[in-house]
Amino acid sequence: MKTGLPITRISLTWLLVAQVLVILPHLPYLPLWIIAMWLGCAGWRIQIFRMRAQYPSGVVKAALILAMALGVFLSRGTLVGLEAAVVLLVAVFILKLVELRSQRDALVLILLGFFTQVTAYLFNDGMLAALYSLLPLCALLAALVGLQQSRFAERPLVPLKAAGSLLLQAVPLMLLLFLFFPRLGPLWSLPLPNDKGVTGLSDAMSPADIAELSRSGDLAFRASFDGPVPPMSQLYWRALTLERFDGRRWSQSLGAQHAPAADWRKEGEALRYSIVMQASGRPWLFGLDVAETSEEGVRATADFRLERRRPVDRSLLYQVTSWPQAVREPEGNPGTLSRTLQLPPEGEPRTRAWATELKQRHTDPQALVDALLAHFHREPYVYTLKPPPLGADNIDGFLFDTRRGFCAHYAGAMTFVLRAAGIPARVVAGYQGGELNPAGNYVLVHQFDAHAWVEYWLPGRGWISVDPTFQVAPNRIEQGLEEAVAGEQSFLEGSPLSPLRYRQLAWLNQARLAWDNLNYGWQRWVLGYQGEAQVELVRRWFGSLDSRALGVGLVGAGAVLMAVLALFLFAPWRRERDPQLRQFQVFERLLARHGVVRGKGEGPRAFAERAARELPRQAALIRAFLGAFEASRYGSRQGLDPARPLRALRKGLPWRLRGVRG
Structure with a gap:
């Protein structure tokens, strides 16, 4: 192709169509001025083609670039990071349109389109997004075919047919590479967009944080068990263990993060399950206590968490084995016990006095815990996502004045009381329960399932989990958040279009679960097809093969496939x-x-x-x-x-x- 030739009408048409299709999946993450910029640039380029407008001069192009950079900075607050980089890329992809003079420029625009399309997977890697990506890919190939100065100029669908043929011819090679080409880890990690909305749990907790998650219907992860699914009331998915309290927020302890794994003893039957976790931008994984995994680059910490070496910046499939009846650290670690008795030197005077009174009345630590749980059950505490504001001594205000709150209030208050009474205790943050999808027999856990509970330590028995929220709102644990707040109508009140709000409509709920089952299959069998699955497939098909033989076989199979494709393309017969x-x-x-x-x-x-x-x-x-x-x-x-x-x-x-x- 002669790259100095002018751009044909059909090629320009397909370029405009491809731009729309490439930009469309990015719209939720783009500022609104991007749409206005595309409309202006597209109209300008059409007028240039009709010889009713001139190409922009160097001064005008410089002004456009400066305006674009300023717009990105004002809308994103920075020119670095993933969101800002994608906005810059899309803006450059659009601005290149107005200076198209020759087929060489069109080639640059098409290559930019391919790269911009790939960035959409950083935000959404679901099955629907993958299927949709075929549309802009086909349009970009049609634009590439239409660049030829040929009979295509009068037949606009011919380039589309040729592009579809090219895609179909690439399918065998794509399948070969997908099945056998080794997966390479990322050379670097990118921070995910909208950190708070996508991440879910952060590394510190206050009641406001849990309340914000309770308003989100976004998916956190899916879990599939090797056997019957346990009752929802037993599904406490640990993510973080929060040992440090500064008077307002609970956070992780640096000592626990750097200490060796805790001592624990396996007892009872094990639960085996797999989790497909959504991108979070955080290094921790989810699991039921006490969790073990053979996932590469994952370690068990001193506070029974699973932590990954890299942040989870894309959907991750991993296998877990848990022992719910395990005895955790029965002898106790002096450093851990010291950290889990820490309290601010001042504040919460009424709570401290009440803890002293409880300790005097109940000399046995377990009796004190039981009395505290009975207090939450007996007194008129209310579970609500709309608690009244609290003052400087927020635990005092919650326990003795408002008595209205949700899991973070109850877990934080109980932990404070136990520490003040001399019992080591800490807050555990994660998710509780989930939604069973009968179509695939797996559990969906959403952000509104975020939960906090308590662990306390007793000599010889180790760490024991307890949930004070269950004493106040057992329906929250057994039936989920929606049932617990049905009276105040606060479930996903900020998302009126979420299908999760209309689960009482059987046909709509069945359609939602069926679609989610398809997406789960996509994530588990396609996105989860990584190194170990590849090796297992090769062993199943070819027996034991070393890496050299596999490489030679892959190259040979690729050569044969390319020869067959070439024979089909040239078709001498x-x-x-x-x-x-x-x-x-x-x-x-x-x-x-x-x-x-x-x-x-x-x-x-x-x-x-x-x-x-x-x-x-x-x-x-x-x-x-x-x-x-x-x-x-x-x-x-x-x-x-x-x-x-x-x-x-x-x-x-x-x-x-x-x-x-x-």
Whole structure:
């Protein structure tokens, strides 16, 4: 292709269509001025094509670039980071449109389109997003095909057909690479967009944080068990262990993060399950106590968390085995026990006095815990997502004044009381319960399932989990958040269009769960097809193979596949089926019988003109056939048939040759 040629109408049309399709999945993460910029640039480029506007000058282009950078900075607050980088890329992809002068510029724009399309997977890697990505990919290929100065200019669907054919031809090679090409880890990690909305739990907790998550219907993860799904009331998904309290917020302890794994003893039956976790931008994983995993780069911490070396910046599939009845650290670690008795030196005087009173009345630590739980159950505490504001001593205000709150209030208050009474305790943050999808027999855990509970330590028994929220609102644990706050109508009140709010409509709920089952299958079997799954597949198909043999086999299979594709593309067996080419071959044979043989590399016109000179009596017939052949094969008159002039030429030659058929 000559890259200096002007851009055809059909190519420009497909470029505009491709831009719309590429930008569309990015719209939720783009500022609104991007849409206005595309409309302006597209209109400007169309007017340039119609010769009613001029290309932008150097000064105008510089001003556009500065305005674009300023817009990104004002809308994102920075020019670095994932969100800002994607906005810059989309803006450059749009601005390039107004300076398209030649096919070289169009090639640059198409390559930018391919790269911009790939960035959409940073935000959404679901099955629907993958299927949709075929549309902009096909449009970009159609624009690339349409750059050719050919008969495509009058037939706009021909480039689309050619692009679809190219995609289909690439499918076998894609499957080969997907199944056997080794997965390479990322060379770097990118911070995810909208950190708070996507991340879910943060590394510190206050009641306001849990309240914000309770208003989100976003998916956190899915879990599939090897066997029956346990009751929802037993599903406490640990994410974080919060040991440090500064008077307002609970946070992780640096000592626990750097200490070796805690000592614990396996007891009872194990639970085996797999989790497909959504991108969080955080390093912790989810699991039921006490969790173990063989996932590479994951370690068990001193506070029974699972922590990954890299943040989870894309959907992650991992296998977990848990022992719910395990005995956790029965002897106790002095450093851990010291950290889990820490309290601010001042504040919460009424709570401290009450803890002292409880300790005097209940000398046995377990009896004190039971009395505290009974207090929450007996007194008129209320579970609500709309608690009244609290003052400086927020635990005092919650326990003795408002008595209205949700899990973070109850877990934080109970932990404070236990510490003040001399019992080591800490807050555990994670998710509780989930929604069973009967279509796939797995559990969906959403952000509104975020929860906090308490762990306390007793000599010889180790760490024991307890949930004070259950004493106040057992329906929150057994039936979920929606049932617990049904009276105040606060479930997902900020998301009126969320299908989760209309689960009482059977047909809508079944459709939602069926679609989620498809997405789960996509994430588990496609996105989760990583190194170990690849090795297992190779062993199952080919037995034991070392890496060198696998590499040689992969290269060999790729070479064979490319040869088959090349054979299919060139299709030598189909050449004689081309009626125009078959007629020209008859023309060649007719003239060859009369001593005019076509030379190697000699074009049809040069051959016909030489034949006309060597056979002057048949020159008019030869030129008539040539004109009909060229018009039919290279011109726009596709219906013109060279067969008639070919028959006339055969009749006009000195001998009637037998065995030659048109």
